[in-house]
Amino acid sequence: MNEQQQSLQELQHIKKMMERSSRFISLSGLSGVGAGVAALIGAWLAYPYVFGLKDNIINDTAVITLAMAEDYRVILYTYLFWIAAGTFLAALLSAFFFTWIKSRKEGIPIWGVTARRLMVNVSIPLLVGAVFLFRLLQFQAYELIAPGCLLFYGLALINASKYTLAEIRYLGYAQLLLGMINLWYVGYGLYFWAAGFGVLHIVYGVYMWWKYESKS
């Protein structure tokens, strides 16, 4: 091996160590695909309730009493709440599963410093978003829920891009764009939501998988 090759290898080693220590690079493309599929199934299940083809209320008497008392727990008696919760859980679990597999293959601890840093920085915009959306629900501004989800999620992804594979930034921009357009097409929230959380996740996931994982 000549000196040039040796120097090149050394540089690659430096780059690898810098990346491994500062970014959580085990995030799998398949996690995106899994979350996207979960979102599409969730949107499909929610469709008849959102557009009034099926009654969203699980227990009429409970809802009436709680609504009269202006108790926010009234939301627990709607089908949409449970579909949303189930979708979120399914997306989170499938995202976690594929990334866990990839991190085991690469020998990078899934609860290491970089993973924790990523989690914290994703969570901050998401938690603020959750509080904001909760208030929107209380004001019955249902039209703004879907664009709100897209906007806060887009911001969370852009924030995350400093702590994981940088391409996730473009997924963030796309979510923001969809969210902003949705603000002017308020009756179509579910479609925008499915496009953002479903289709975009799958497109991004397949691209990332093809770029980083299909060859190894």
Added chain:
Amino acid sequence: MVNPIDNLNKLFDSRVRLGILSVLMVNESVNFNNLKELMSITDGNLASHLKALEEHKIIKVEKGFIGRKTNTTYMITKAGEKAFKSHLEALEIMIRATK
């Protein structure tokens, strides 16, 4: 003309040391266990490399506690940053020289 190899710091001759420096360049401070995970080497091996770097004032050590457990963190010194940068420059020159 100065031979670029002179600038290739002998201290950075090992992969482990180069790795430690790379990690400390992009992280303010890193503790022993995290370094061990990143390098995937044994305690003794890592400790001896850290000691050598510390003796040359390339890195500095801070001993603290998390609860009752000792927590030793490592940071790069100004001199260490300079040495690492000139090492990178030397590598660059070597790569360019043999076109």
